[in-house]
Amino acid sequence: QITLKESGPTLVKPTQTLTLTCTFSGFSLSTSGVGVGWIRQPPGKALEWLALIYWDDDKRYSPSLKSRLTITKDTSKNQVVLTMTNMDPVDTATYYCAVWGGAAAGSLWGQGTLVTVSS
């Protein structure tokens, strides 16, 4: 059974750096074709894809946020970490991680974690 769970701070101040961790089970990020992505959703708004890391450490970023994002993986711990610098109130959102498995992009998602940016 595949599960993913996001963790990190619920409140960050403007200009701070956000660090989120996705801890997963039921699959390995060393398996060919597998990736883990991050997606966010501001309250009441649509989904926005942020970043993706593949089993071979290939990394992809949203062009509009690329300068602020870093995605890394720790295969031994079954974790993927997303950092976002220079947080702003507009970055307030629920942040999800999801598994990318072969043809099925975003096949299973975590429960999400709400991050509020406020002073």
Place this chain on the structure above:
Amino acid sequence: DIVMTQTPLSLSVTPGQPASISCKSSQSLLHSDGKTYLYWYLQKPGQSPQLLIYEVSSRFSGVPDRFSGSGSGTDFTLKISRVEAEDVGVYYCMQGIHLYTFGQGTKLEIK
């Protein structure tokens, strides 16, 4: 960037009736490998999104066969043959040929 445009943004359907959602991309989603990278997700109220359809028309594991996807190039459609109460939520299309981009979402309600 590829822009994904969904219509309608909301629809209200009587149980047992069909429903259809359109998704148009600003560029063709047909890859040189012959595959078309268009996905459909459903986000039920208070839940995380769930994958329904991948590569235009392939149903993900466990998805009822009343859901079907079609289309090519830049025009795609998600159809529900007979809407059930459990189908309420927001439907999103997503392109995967050049990074990933979601549509604005279509909210399905039951009459």
